[in-house]
Amino acid sequence: MRDFPPLTSLRAFEAAARHLSFKRAADELAVTPTAISHQIRQLEEWVGISLFERRVRRVVLTSAGQSLYPAMREGFDALARGVESLKRAPERNTVTLSATVAFTARWLLPRVASFRAACPGLDLRLHASDEPVDLHAGAADLAIRYGRGGYPGLRSELLLKDAFAPVCSPRLGVLEPADLSRHPLLRFEWRRVDDDTPTWPRWFARAGRPYRKAGGELVFSDESHALQAAIAGHGIALASLVLVAEELASGALVRPFGPVLDGFAYHVVHAEGGRDAERIASVRRWLLAEAKAFIATPSPKGPRRKRPMPKSSSVSERLR
Incomplete structure (x- = not known):
């Protein structure tokens, strides 16, 4: 069994880190910025370290966030490729x-x-x-x-x-x-x-x-x-x-x-x-x-x- 935090929080982090914006991440995932903030806070509590610096009208990745983001990006990209390959594969009747x-x-x-x-x-x-x-x-x-x-x-x-x-x-x-x-x-x-x-x-x-x-x-x-x-x-x-x-x-x-x-x-x-x-x-x-x-x-x-x-x-x- 893999010891994972909630996938919704990982997805919120990846989107926010990619856009460096809770609002743009919320627009992409069709939720509110408050929901994005709550899910990232949940992830930070789970890993025990801050991932973003909250500044006026913007957010910045901490060193821990910068370390985590490439792995999250590659993981979600791999998932997307896998799902897309299934959609393209001809169905065997x-x-x-x-x-x-x-x-x-x-x-x-x-x-x-x-x-x-x-x-x-x-x-x-x-x-x-x-x-x-x-x-x-x-x-x-x-x-x-x-x-x-x-x-x-x-x-x-x-x-x-x-x-x-x-x-x-x-x-x-x-x-x-x-x-x-x-x-x-x-x-x-x-x-x-x-x-x-x-x-x-x-x-x-x-x-x-x-x-x-x-x-x-x-x-x-x-x-x-x-x-x-x-x-x-x-x-x-x-x-x-x-x-x-x-x-x-x-x-x-x-x-x-x-x-x-x-x-x-x-x-x-x-x-x-x-x-x-x-x-x-x-x-x-x-x-x-x-x-x-x-x-x-x-x-x-x-x-x-x-x-x-x-x-x-x-x-x-x-x-x-």
Whole structure:
């Protein structure tokens, strides 16, 4: 803690010493000469020495006042320069975008390089959380919600539709559904499970096969961890094709067979109006452009089969 006298008295002294006049100092600071005299007297009492000689119609600095004045002048000049530099500095406009942990890590982060070109002058803050944030309270400027849609009180726009299919490392040599029994099934815990949730039991039912876990099962609380386990070759995941698109394109993961289950959808949502409407609109346009480019990218095919599949028009018969 700095041991300072009142700043008002220091300011009064600097102005009076610069003008060598209590009246001119009072005019500059928009107070009365009596107030200036009182503040300087307060400073003199604080330092224990006289700083001015009061003469008829003028004041003169004492030797102590002459010693103090350069430090006060330099200090107030430095303060003025600091404040002025802040006024001249361009304001950094920051927009906070909230999304789930997995979507932030696997879809947003690989695309932030394009953000600077699309939104010059804006800074992007990514808020990763599986708990929905309160956009009306200002926890974020906009968010990407995953679900069926319908977000009351918020403007919502479809970003991406999701789908789920078995994926695994090509090192596992998985070529047909019968190979599922040779490896662990990987899954993560959904926050809510209903008839539309893309789960392994639902996938087996769609494939017309009994739900079996002969190779065991690995369960993760976080979706990203389940996907990393699949990339590492620890088993077969029923994965979001949106979130593993990069690994499918690079060959780190393969999608050996179907069927494909419909997932939910990603929506860009934000509160209506507000002074940040244009900044939010810029980020929303960037997201929609990235989603359009993502949709236009051809989906990679699965591995070439070594054994021919029996001919049939039925999906379930092909998978038996």
